Amino acid sequence: QDALKIFESANDKMGQADLLGNIGAFYYHKGDEVKALNHRLRSLRIAESINHKPGIASALSNIGSVYFMKQATQEKALRYYKMALPLCEELNDQTKIGAITVNMGNIYMRKKEYDKAQEAFDLSLKAYASNPVQIPNVYISLGDLNLQRNNYTAALKNYELALDLAKQTNHQLNIGRALGGKASVYRNMGDYKTAIGIYKQAEVINKELNAMLELEGLYDALATAYGKTGDFANAYRYQDLLTDIKDSLYNTETDKKLANIQFDFDLEKKQNEINLLTKDKSIQELELKKQQTFNTGMVVVLGLIVVLVFILYRSYRLKTKSHVLLDRKNMEIERLIRNILPAEIATELRSTGKAAPRNYEQVSVMFADFRGFTTMAEKLSPQALVTELDNYFMAFDDIIEKHGLEKIKTIGDAYMCAGGIPVADPNHIFNIVEASLEMQDFVRRNNQRQVEAGLTPWELRIGINVGPVVAGVVGKKKYAYDIWGSTVNIASRMESNGMPGQVNISSAVFELVKDRYACVYRGKIQAKNVGDIDMYLIDRKLDSTPRYIAVGDERVQEVPAKQ
Template identity: 45%
Template sequence: MRLLSICLFCIAWFWVSIVQAQTREIDSLKNVVARLGDDSSKVNTLIALSSQYLSTDLQEAIRYGGEAVSLAEQISYKKGEAYGYKAIGLGNITQGNFPEAAVQFEHSLAVFEEIGLKVGIANMLSNLGVVYFNGGDDSKAIDYYLRALKIAEEVDDKLRIATLMNNIGGVYNNKPATELKALDYFLRAIPIFKEVDNMAGMATASMNAGEIHMKQKQYDSASIFFKTSLAFFDNSIDATFPMTYLGEIRGKQHDFKGAYAYHEQAIRLAEKLDAKLELGQSIIGMAKTQALEGRVLPAIDTYMRAKTIVEGIAARKEQKETYEGLADLYARHGDFRSAYQYVALLASVKDSLYNEDNTTKIQQALFNFELGKKEAEIDLLTKDRALQKATIQRQRIANFATGITLCLLLLLLIGFYNRHQFTQRTNKIIKSERDRSKELLLNILPAETARELETNGHAQARFYDNATVLFADFKGFTSIARSRKPQELVAELNEYFIAFDDIVERFKLEKIKTIGDAYMCAGGIPTPDDTHPRHAIQAGLAMQQYITAKNVERAAKGLDTWELRIGIHVGPIVAGVVGKKKYAYDIWGDTVNIASRMESSSESGRVNISSTLYMMVQDHYNCTYRGKIYAKNIGEVDMYFVESGKTQIA
């Protein structure tokens, strides 16, 4: 143990020297930026500055990443652009802003794929896995990790292989049944990190191994792992994890003074760096130690502080821990109603986060709640019996009051009956209005979004990495509008849009909105699926067939005809609810803008698609290549007209 202490002291001294060197490195990089012109070297230096600030000032890290992206775009330096987006994403994920981090990593991934840099592709797939892991979606996280690992092994990127093994172990560590499998991944990662001389990676894998030893109550071994990793992390954001774990171990060993010292140190560091996820985890660690010491009310207050933070960043695993802790503490305090409230909140967290220990705690809280109700009923029954004895004695003295009492009871029963009838009528009206409101909400929003809005009072915006967007627009609508009375124009336009609504529903698409004579819908949202590219094209062809049939009818009656243009594109989007008083479900992103340009570059009676969509559906549809067509604000784009389908959609 004495030798270990000496080693840890040496490591800590070495790391302090590194931190001082890091400060000098930042100053040096700033001087370099000031001297460089607008070229690739300046982009790389800005990215290096962003990386240096990750452990000290997240806002500066994000700012320098943004400057790198802007300059890289100006000079068409794609590799620098990709790494700039990565730098912004790292700043946001460390800050706990997972949706924005996902968007930035997707931008980076798209550029890496464009230039074919496999090392960068594996890196971004790994980072996206981290985003979903921190957001509580283990199945999606493991999918990204395994895709990244396959590419990393192809290019023999040892650092990425070790990182992914560590991350995969983190997913397995979420379930008690797979903890040993997780430990195997961590221990496999450590020698690879050592081989590539990545001390931070070794420290992370060591910390994770320590966590498993802690769960198995091997506290001495766990402490060695945690102290080793803490010595390397020093005052960086990663240091909050071993600090919190060492605090929990001290608490389990009843060294509460030492435990609180570690917890307070972790909280101060997370607050200083504005790292919300780590701050929430550190506060939860403090609450666990307070609960272990038997300080129920302070522990509840601490959990409440953590609750505000982890709910704000949608950190599922941390929400689960917070709700579990509050349910248990309120039950111990005798406040079974509040305990049950947090049991109910716990049930709303994703099923993939539950394990047997959690289920046992929930059942115990429910049992305590029901037991509390039974005890209250017994107490009430005892009081009723005492009251009955006193009533009998009073009746012997005052029998003459019986008649008056009966009359009062009769009046009371009549009043209750009338109130019951009134309540039933009122509830019936309320139910009818509620059903109407729900039906109206479902007409405005997707069912999944409407349920979220009804349950939580708000709906979070969501990122979809693959969705198809269709725009339809009537050519020459302005001239048509001039020759129509307003009532006639709206009636005719309404007839077409109702038909489009039926077509969109038939092909499982989501109507987004109409803007004047333009109609917009999307596929693959809010529920992702694999058929939306073909469904969108099939819907576009059906719309054109409907317009053709209507024009034949109108021509036979001597009426002028309507001409429709359709454009479709596929790619990543962000979807969500906007507005405060009049809700509107909408979508945003470059994919929407490009789909709009596909429509404006189309021709009457045709379905115009982008080359991206063509590559996905070329085996299912006959298409005519149009060449490179200029699209406003985009430039020249390869476009195709869809002629007919080769196969039927299943």
């Protein structure tokens, strides 16, 4: 920062641009995406002001790298890479060409545009031909591409070549990534024992490097692989590790800050263009005024009169419509508020300006989450992913409304609702159980259509707990109705330790519903500040036909659970 002040005092624009890029790189490697993007956008702005092409190319590529880190901003990354690539080719900067094209290839691969991905990877191989440190990255990406295309022989060859090259330069991160890819080939071929062994090697390396993003993928893969072998203890262990690492990686506030920085940058560029146009227009008007005659002035006066008449007429029309528009606006505001807050809370806010928090002695809480959503997100286009998720959530909304439950919120692919609030309901626990079973039935029916269409089915986990909570409205902007307490935390644990396609309940729920529903005892989990909690799977009413559910390697007929 001291060096930057020196460059600024000397008005050395090129030095400022280069130094801002270096500061951005420092924050990027520290994992501070907001500061990295801020400094790189400042570097781009200065490089563009002096038309310094190497600085522009470097800044564009580096901004793309910040956006490349998150799935939601991949399109922005692609836009910056496409702007940087022609400049890098003009400058014959092979290192930047290799980095840009391999990242572009990975974006195209996630969009399932496999031919474009292959073309980009080929360009990267050519650019990195004499770069032994970076070329393993390309072979790893080629392995990912062939794995998605189910070409396991080619994928295994790519990963093994990447592994050999990475070992030659002792590049530990690439060694870990190549091992992870190789294990995924064996997992997809059904050889889970071999896959787990290689995944564990990759885990050791990535733990030493503290490579959080790599560990997230490994924990997800290991949880699935152990589950396939029937080793549910290890499957649950890695599922818990995955949950912990997701919490540390996902930061909504960072996403908002990145979006705001980009918006401010774009707005400033637009304002500069407007200022330039305004300046040109002023010069033209000055020249025109010198040439104006009396007749031209009269035309201007007549034009002003026409404009004035038009304004008066429009004002008259607007006044006649004002009451209708206000009524419509008030109705729309009322509808939006009732979609965000319960009716009672909305009424209290409107009449008093605030809503007091309330304690509830018994509330049922449900969490629902799709297993493997991160992997699903990589396979589907953003539009297809959001459309499918919206389809499920709209169906869930209809189901909980039918059973008199209150939707609390959605977070990513997680859905949360509660029963017995804000109005007490003696049947809330039975209503929430019925709703959970209907949600699983909807997912099963939808999965049948998915399979028939050759698509990957979605797997839903549901967890339910019951107990005391505190409920209220937080914030003074963008009101949100929420609930808190250990009851909520335990419900979340029930979901994260649940089984796809089943409803996992705590012992507190079991004691209330055991006379109406057949359950299967699953074991205990440890809950912070609570101790061991028994878990049960609940599937049907006692007066309906028994079904069979998976417990470990066996299929067990449901019976009323007993303690």
